[in-house]
Amino acid sequence: MPRKNTLKKAEARLGFLFILPSLILIASIIIYPLCYNIVLSFHKVALNPLKQPKFIGFSNYMNLLTDGDFIKSLMLTFLYVIITVATSTTVGLLIALLMNRKFKGRGIARSLVILPYVAPVISLVFVWQYMFNGIYGVANYLTVDKLHIFNAAPAWFDHPILSMVLVILFDTWRVFPYSFMMILAALQAIDGSLYEAAMIDGAGSWKQFWAITLPEIAPVLGSLVVLRSIWNFYKFDDVYLLTKQVPIMGVYLYQTAFSIYDFGLAAAITVALFIIVMTFVLFVKRKVSRI
Amino acid sequence: MKKRILSSVIALVMLLSLSLTGCSTTPSTTPTTTPEATVEPAKTITIEFIHSQPEEERVTAIQKNIDEFMKTNPGIVVEQVPVPEDSYMTKLTTLIASKQLPAIMESNIDWGRLLNSEGVIDAKAHTEVINTKGKDAFFKGALEILQAPDSSDYIGVPVSGWVAGIWYNKALFTEKGLEAPTTWDNILKAAKTLNDPAKKKYGIVFATEESDFTEQTFTQIALSNNAELFDADGKPRFNSPEMKEAIQFYKELYKYSPQGSNGVTQVKDAFVGGNAAMGIYSTYIMGALYEQGMADKIGFAVPENKSAAGFGMLTTLAVSNMVSAEEREAAKKFIGFMLEKQSNIAWLHMSPGGANPVLKEIAADEQYKSNELLKAFGETSSKVPEAFNELKMLGFQDGESHPKMGNITAKLVIPKALNAILVQNANIDKEIEKAQKEMEQIVNE
Numbered sequence: 136m137p138r139k140n141t142l143k144k145a146e147a148r149l150g151f152l153f154i155l156p157s158l159i160l161i162a163s164i165i166i167y168p169l170c171y172n173i174v175l176s177f178h179k180v181a182l183n184p185l186k187q188p189k190f191i192g193f194s195n196y197m198n199l200l201t202d203g204d205f206i207k208s209l210m211l212t213f214l215y216v217i218i219t220v221a222t223s224t225t226v227g228l229l230i231a232l233l234m235n236r237k238f239k240g241r242g243i244a245r246s247l248v249i250l251p252y253v254a255p256v257i258s259l260v261f262v263w264q265y266m267f268n269g270i271y272g273v274a275n276y277l278t279v280d281k282l283h284i285f286n287a288a289p290a291w292f293d294h295p296i297l298s299m300v301l302v303i304l305f306d307t308w309r310v311f312p313y314s315f316m317m318i319l320a321a322l323q324a325i326d327g328s329l330y331e332a333a334m335i336d337g338a339g340s341w342k343q344f345w346a347i348t349l350p351e352i353a354p355v356l357g358s359l360v361v362l363r364s365i366w367n368f369y370k371f372d373d374v375y376l377l378t379k380q381v382p383i384m385g386v387y388l389y390q391t392a393f394s395i396y397d398f399g400l401a402a403a404i405t406v407a408l409f410i411i412v413m414t415f416v417l418f419v420k421r422k423v424s425r426i
Numbered sequence: 427m428k429k430r431i432l433s434s435v436i437a438l439v440m441l442l443s444l445s446l447t448g449c450s451t452t453p454s455t456t457p458t459t460t461p462e463a464t465v466e467p468a469k470t471i472t473i474e475f476i477h478s479q480p481e482e483e484r485v486t487a488i489q490k491n492i493d494e495f496m497k498t499n500p501g502i503v504v505e506q507v508p509v510p511e512d513s514y515m516t517k518l519t520t521l522i523a524s525k526q527l528p529a530i531m532e533s534n535i536d537w538g539r540l541l542n543s544e545g546v547i548d549a550k551a552h553t554e555v556i557n558t559k560g561k562d563a564f565f566k567g568a569l570e571i572l573q574a575p576d577s578s579d580y581i582g583v584p585v586s587g588w589v590a591g592i593w594y595n596k597a598l599f600t601e602k603g604l605e606a607p608t609t610w611d612n613i614l615k616a617a618k619t620l621n622d623p624a625k626k627k628y629g630i631v632f633a634t635e636e637s638d639f640t641e642q643t644f645t646q647i648a649l650s651n652n653a654e655l656f657d658a659d660g661k662p663r664f665n666s667p668e669m670k671e672a673i674q675f676y677k678e679l680y681k682y683s684p685q686g687s688n689g690v691t692q693v694k695d696a697f698v699g700g701n702a703a704m705g706i707y708s709t710y711i712m713g714a715l716y717e718q719g720m721a722d723k724i725g726f727a728v729p730e731n732k733s734a735a736g737f738g739m740l741t742t743l744a745v746s747n748m749v750s751a752e753e754r755e756a757a758k759k760f761i762g763f764m765l766e767k768q769s770n771i772a773w774l775h776m777s778p779g780g781a782n783p784v785l786k787e788i789a790a791d792e793q794y795k796s797n798e799l800l801k802a803f804g805e806t807s808s809k810v811p812e813a814f815n816e817l818k819m820l821g822f823q824d825g826e827s828h829p830k831m832g833n834i835t836a837k838l839v840i841p842k843a844l845n846a847i848l849v850q851n852a853n854i855d856k857e858i859e860k861a862q863k864e865m866e867q868i869v870n871e
Contacts (some may be wrong), residue, residue, distance in 0.1 A: 182544045184525050268692070269684050270626050270701050287623070290686050293849050295844075336690050379636045379687065379845075393516050398523070 169185040169409075175402035182396045195403035205404070206389040212368060214305065215383050220363045224356065227314025232348075234315070235322045238354075252312035261374040263305060267291040298378040305373055314359050321355040322348070361419050368412055382409060428752060448839040465761060471756045473804035474528030476518070477775065480508035487776045495760055502756045515836075522546050527746040529757040534739050536638060538581035539832025541744065542574055549579035550652070551745040551754055555774075556583055559785075563765075565814035568740055568784040570823055574773060575829040582742025583761050586774055586781035588708040589813045590646060592630075593715075596725045598703045606630040607672040607704055610675060610731045610775045612762070617682035620703035629682030629837060631702035634848050635689040640740065640841035643706045645820050646728075649735035655820045655865075656828050662865035664840075666856050668732075673854060675731075680848045687849055708739070709810055712779030713840050721802035728813075740784065767791065779803060830869045832858045839864050 176195055178188035199205050234245050251259065275288040287414045292298050329347050338346065371385030382390070384404075394402035479488065485508050492504045507528060509517045515537065527546060536655075541547045542654040543592045552572075561569060564584060572580045592607045598620055599606065607613040617629030617828030633640040648655075653668035665671065684696055698714045705711070715724055728734050743764060745757045763769055765785065771794050774781045778799040783789040789811040800807040820840075821831025834840070843861035 164499070182519065183546050186545070264691075268736055270699075271684055272621055272695060290849065293686050393519055396519065 142310055152219040166326060172191055172402045175399055176406050178399045180402075182398075184280075188399070191399070194409075195400045198400060199403050204382070205387065208382050208384050211299075212384040215299075215306075215370070215374075215381070216364055216367045217307045218303050218368050219310075220360055222303065223311045223363060224314050224359055226307060226311040227359075228318050228352075228356070230311065230315045230316035231322055232344075233419040234319060248315060251309045256309075256372050257376065259309065260373055263377065264292070264303075267301070292378040293380060298380040302374045302377055305377060306367065306370070309373065310363070314363070317355050317359055317409050321352040325351045339352050357419075362415065364415065365412055366382070390408065436794055451844045469752075470501055470503055471732060471752050472505065473530060473756050473760070474505050474507050475530040475532075475760070476507040476509060476521075477527045477532035478509055478511040478514040479508050479532070484776045485509075487772055491764065491772055494769065495763045498763075499756075499759060501784075502759065504756075504760055505658050505692050520853050525748055527748045530760060531744050531746065533582045533742045533744040535581070535742075536832060536835045538572065538742055538744060539575075539821075539827060539829075541832075542576075543829055543832050544582045546747060547581065548745040548747040548754060549574050549577060549581060550757050552580040552742075552761075553578070555619075555758050555765075556580060557760055559765050561673065563785050565786060565789075565811065567817040568814040569818050570825055571819060571826070571827070572740065572742065573827060581827075582740075582744040583765070584740045584742050585761075585764050585770065586785040587738055587740040587784050588710055588780055588782060589644060589736065589810050589812055590708045591737075592704050592706055592727045592729060593697060593711060594704045594727065595700075596723055597631050599614065599725070606725060606727050608727045608730055610729065613620050613673075613677065613704070613729060614678065615622055616704060617679055621682040626701055628696065628702045629677055630706070631683050631688060631693050632679070632705040632706035633688055633690075633693060634680065634683075634845055635687035636833060636838055636841045636845045637689055638838070638841065639690055639693075640844055641820070641838075642708075642737065642845055644672070644676060644817075644840060646706070646735045646737040647676055647730040648820065649818045650729045650731045650733060651675070652732045654823055655831070655834075656823060660828060660869070662733045662834075662862060662869055664843075664862045664865055666823045670854070670858060672846070673858065676844065677848055677854070683850070687845060708780065709782060710777065710780035712799060712807070713777060716779070716799045716802055718806055721799070735818050736816050737819065738813055740814075740817075741781065767793075779807055779810075782814075784811070784814055811852045830871075833868050833871075834865055837864070837868065839868070 168331060175188070177190060177192060178193050179194075180188045203343060233246065235243060238244075266272050269275060269288040271289070274291070275285075278284045279286070280286050289297060291301060325348065329351075330343055333343050333347060369385050370383060371389055374381050374383055375386050375389065388401055388404050388408075391397050428703070465805065475488075475492070477488065479485065485506065488508075490505055492506060493775060495504060495543075496502060512854075518527070518531065518541075519675060522544070531541075533541060535548075536545070542683045556564070556569065568584045568587060569580070572582055572584060574581050592613065594607055594616070598604075599616065602616075602619050604616045604619060607616050613630070614668075620627070621628070621629035633643040648669060651668050651672045653666060653672045655662060655664065655669075657663050674778060684702070693705055693707055696702040697707065697711065698718055712721075713723055728736055743761045745754060745761070749757065764773060767788065770785060770788055771791065772784070774783055774788070774794060775797055778797045783791075783794060788794050793806070821828040821834070839861050843857045846857045847854050
């Protein structure tokens with residue numbers, strides 16, 4: 136019996152030795168930056184690294200909590216995340232259901248659907264900016280010149296509400312193919328005999344969707360919602376490139392770090408965001424484990 | 427037992443290789459020693475030159491200059507690091523924070539002011555290069571405006587520069603009997619007369635977005651009204667009557683411009699595409715106008731109200747203070763080389779018309795003037811470099827630069843206020859006061 140225990144311990148040591156390289160890697164590229172960021176958040180940090188950071192305690196956090204722009208940015212980010220995650224997942228689900236059916240040219244159609252997701256963001260942003268350009272944009276040509284919905288070209292990317300609608304539309308259009316691919320893979324894994332049995336029992340398409348399809352793809356949908364929420368919470372590139380009227384958290388963070396060069400405050404923002412996102416992840420994890 | 431030993435060895439090798447890779451900070455450059463190679467090779471200094479000219483033909487032109495330099499300076503290796511202009515300052519900021527700033531960086535007046543206030547450039551090295559060339563070799567205004575606010579040194583060595591003004595369609599002005607847009611009255615009258623938005627024709631187009639392009643454009647309007655940004659004690663006076671008048675004029679002009687946040691692309695497209703009769707832009711528009719065969723159809727004017735405001739920007743080369751003494755000397759040598767005739771003309775001809783000479787001898791040089799584009803613009807292109815003698819900028823008063831002007835520009839205080847007033851239709855007085863307070867805060871930091 137003691138010999139067995141020694142063997143187990145030795146195996147455990149060996150196992151630990153095997154995972155040690157990965158642990159060191161994780162510590163150096165995740166844990167160290169995380170801790171360093173927390174330290175930075177308590178300092179006033181100069182752009183010049185030769186100047187020593189000055190310890191200022193909780194000042195950055197106090198400034199953050201009393202900054203109206205930060206609160207506004209946080210609320211705007213919640214709104215952006217909720218709407219974009221809901222729309223991109225719903226559109227992805229609908230297209231996946233459509234593409235799961237057999238029809239002529241399905242292969243080409245599936246390839247075309249994923250185009251917005253694989254194209255570089257910067258080229259897509261330019262296309263959208265040209266589409267909504269006041270002088271030669273197709274959106275104004277249709278809505279102003281042809282359909283006469285507006286008397287003059289609206290300030291698409293300058294009006295706070297219009298620009299919010301457009302960045303939501305852009306994100307939905309760009310990322311729904313990701314949801315589509317994940318859901319389609321889950322749909323194809325559903326056993327066909329379940330539908331046959333349901334049909335024999337007299338269940339229609341609507342009933343089959345609620346009783347078979349949705350429960351079968353629910354884990355995938357759950358993962359999609361969590362991942363998309365985390366990614367969109369830190370969204371920066373396309374929103375920043377399209378407009379300056381939607382200061383979501385990623386944009387606010389960038390402006391703080393690289394426009395006003397307040398690295399200490401920027402670090403405090405990322406710590407705050409980390410806490411928010413971790414709370415969300417832990418909450419969802421608990422919900423999922425209960426299921 | 428054997429298996430355990432083998433596994434332990436594998437794990438140890440993995441761990442060692444990982445840690446050794448992680449510890450390596452520089453690629454090994456030690457040459458393999460052979461019994462014959464007993465003489466130590468001459469020490470080679472490698473310096474990096476970061477710039478914002480990533481276009482392929484410009485990278486090739488710069489590389490030609492570098493190759494030429496390295497031929498005559500065998501102990502120095504110069505490596506160029508091209509970065510797109512949009513992300514240039516972000517890249518520099520990251521490099522500063524990680525103490526990895528290259529020895530030489532392309533800069534300009536705005537960036538130079540900021541880098542100087544952050545204490546990351548070697549202003550003395552710039553002065554040494556300028557003194558070696560001789561101060562008289564440069565246009566007077568070009569050097570004055572680069573004087574560091576806290577010393578008698580320079581925030582960069584000028585290698586070229588651009589001038590901004592109002593470009594206008596001469597045929598349209600002649601057709602309507604309008605005078606050249608040299609005064610506020612002429613500009614406004616022309617903008618009103620030539621504006622026909624129903625036909626997608628606008629009187630004028632200029633920068634309104636939240637970027638430094640808007641500050642540069644507005645500077646010309648403000649300074650033509652003698653609206654300085656600081657008083658004699660260095661306190662901000664964005665709320666002065668002259669400044670408010672300039673903002674009101676800018677807003678009035680906006681009525682006859684394409685609506686929205688217009689930036690470089692929108693202004694250039696609208697003017698070159700014939701949708702705007704006037705466009706406020708730098709000499710960098712000359713290339714596009716030349717390509718469209720419009721060189722002889724376009725006029726250039728500098729706006730004037732209480733005084734003429736020749737606004738421009740100098741492109742400089744700056745030396746980092748994060749490098750060794752040898753790298754510093756090598757950087758100085760390379761910048762000195764860039765001021766020599768052949769290399770300077772090659773730099774200017776990368777964007778003829780846009781980049782203009784800051785050295786008097788080059789401005790008068792036949793080889794420089796022989797470029798097809800410069801010949802096509804005739805008198806306009808030959809007059810441009812003279813503007814560097816009387817360069818004006820916000821924050822540069824009585825021969826001195828305000829030490830916090832770079833920070834005000836970097837934080838986009840003026841463009842944000844103008845965008846709010848023009849595009850968002852915000853209350854002019856409230857926005858002026860908001861910007862004034864923000865500037866006071868920056869100055870008092």
